[in-house]
Amino acid sequence: MKPSRPSFLWHDYETFGADPRRDRPAQFAAIRTDDNLAPIGDPVVLYCQPSPDMLPQPDACLITGITPQMARERGLPEPAFAAHIHQLMSEPDTCSVGYNNFRFDDEVSRFLFWRNFLDPYAREYSNGNSRFDLIDLMRMSCALRPQGLNWPLRDDGKPSFRLEDLAAANGLDVSRAHDALADVEATIGLARLLLKHQPRLWQWALSLRQKHVVSALLGKGEVLLHSSARLSASHCATAPILPVAPHPQFNGQWLVWNLNVDPDQFAGLDHEQLSDRLWTPSADLPEGTERLPVKLIRANRCPMISPFKVLDTEARQRLAIDPDLITRRAARLRSDSAFIGRLTDLFETSGGQAPDPELALYDGFIPRGDQQTMARIRQLDAAALIRIGEPFSDRRLNELLFRYRARHFPDSLDADDQARWQTLRRRRLLEDPELASIRWPEYRARVAELRRSHPDHGELWRALDDWAIELGLTNPNAG
Structure with missing residues (x-):
């Protein structure tokens, strides 16, 4: 039954590997709740049948206990699996939410939908829909409003934001960790604790789902607090930041500077030196060379940001923030337009294209006419798929259609098609590291x-x- 008011769809995937683009989903689970986090309806658990050109990461199978044979016996064909999930997420006024889903589960969903001719994005914003990720809110709560929850530490003494660690520290059942439904239940349990003990923080975080709220905060050019996995875990992955410039190419994205780092040490560097400090992996930088403390914030990704003024005395001590020092560094940055210009130039890029159509979701939007054809494709049987040929103006989609036929309608392939398919299988299983995470x-x-x-x-x-x-x-x- 469709919910009569806004709802959260708490969800999680277990997958056959850690790469959300190249690896495949094994299991999906979801629980729908109302805005008080009370369940609506029954939990959903689905398995996905693996395709005959997929090797799982053995470590993933060890962690989840799910083998390809188990997924095949219990699962749906991938098109049906994808359609069921897409329908759940597309119900009006649904907020799709998980734990680290922006960086993983949402990517699994997008590429799953892309392979199966479902709109990869509309369920995130149309009909009152949105998405949210609990993990960065946990980081912000640890940093700014930790009361009411227990915060476990890693072996190195830094806070741990692993779901199973937080769940165990707060008395939640972790006996079935890495089972999709158990992880969903643990995520809801943490969310209920936050809602109970920090209701104002909870409501603030939900307001950041609205792009205009985030854009207004970033556009003021004022010092903000930001929580992200890209920031040091020693301070709850939270730091004071200054939005220094909008992205030179993409609307709704901002370059921000981590004010825990003194800009003076970078001000004299030229474009090439700054580029090395930004794009070179940390492990490859010379010893003692500090990484450029610039990152992107996307207004449509519900970033955990807040005004600097919410920082109370306890939080200042916890995060080792000196407000006067932060104010001076922000003023220093604002006054150096030439330096800001060099930072902005670092993000001027034409961008490369993905090496394979299945990975090329972000190489361009789907033409409107092709979107209509995608809806038709999902209704066709094998005979009709043979007759339809290559109906798309977007070449990516014509190749996806061939693979869709080969995986799910093998009887639709003639001898030439079979030879083409076997060549692709060989590349994925044996040869090409761009196509699969393991060979x-x-x-x-x-x-x-x-x-x-x-x-x-x-x-x-x-x-x-x-x-x-x-x-x-x-x-x-x-x-």
């Missing part, structure tokens, strides 16, 4: 390594051996 040589070696280190999981390793054999790969035990 047969790495898979075989990793299964052997895990078999030695986890001998008590013999049934799992046999299942992964059998899956490789089903795909036509050499018996992993044959050397």
Whole structure:
């Protein structure tokens, strides 16, 4: 039954690997609640049948306990799996929410929908819909309003924001961690604690789902507080920031400076030096070289930001923030338009295209006419799919259609199509690191390594051996 008022769809995926674009979903779970976080209806648990060109990451199977055979036996074909999830998320006035979903689960959804001719974005904003991610709100609560929750520490003494750690520290059941439904229940449990103990912070965070609220805060050019995984965990992943400029190419994105870092040490650097400090991985920077403390904030991604004035005495001490120093650094940045210009130039880019159509979602918007054709594709049987040929003006979609037929309607392929499909399968399973997160040589070696280190999981390793054999790969035990 469609909810009569705004609702949250709390959800989680378990996947066959850590790459949301190249790896495939294994399990999905969701619970719908009202705005008081009371359940609406029954939980949803779905499995997704794996395709015959997919090797799972053995470590992912070890963590979740889900094998390809289990997903095949319990699951739906990927088009039906995707359609069911899309329908849940598309109900009017639904806020789709999870734990670290902006960086992972939402990417899984978008690329799942893309492969199966469903609109990847509309469920995020149309018909009163929105999306939200609890993890950065947990960071902000730890930093600014920690009362009412317990905050576990990692071995290095920094706060841990892993779902299972926070859930365990706050008395929630973690006995089934890495089961999608259990993770959803733990996420709702944390959200209920926040709503109970920090209701004003909760409502503030929800207001940031509105792009105009975020844009208004960033557009003032005032010092703000920001919580993000990109910031140091030692201070609850929260820092004072200054919006220094809008993105030179993309509306709704802002460059911000982490004011915990003195800008003077970077002001004399030229474009190439600044570029190295920004884009070079931290591990590859020379020892003692500090990374450029600039990041992007996207107004449509519900960033956890707040006015600087909410910082009370306890929070200042907890975050080691000196307001006078922060004010001076902000003034220093505002006064150096040339430096800000050099920072902005770093983000002037033509952008590269993805090497494969399945990964090319972000290479351009779908033409309107093709959107209508996508809706037709989902209704066609094998015979009709043969007749339709290449109906799209967007070449990405014509290649996606061929793969859709090959995976889900193999009887629609003629001899030439079969040869083309087998060539693609070989590239994904054996050759091309751009197409899959793991290939047969790495898979075989990793299964052997895990078999030695986890001998008590013999049934799992046999299942992964059998899956490789089903795909036509050499018996992993044959050397």
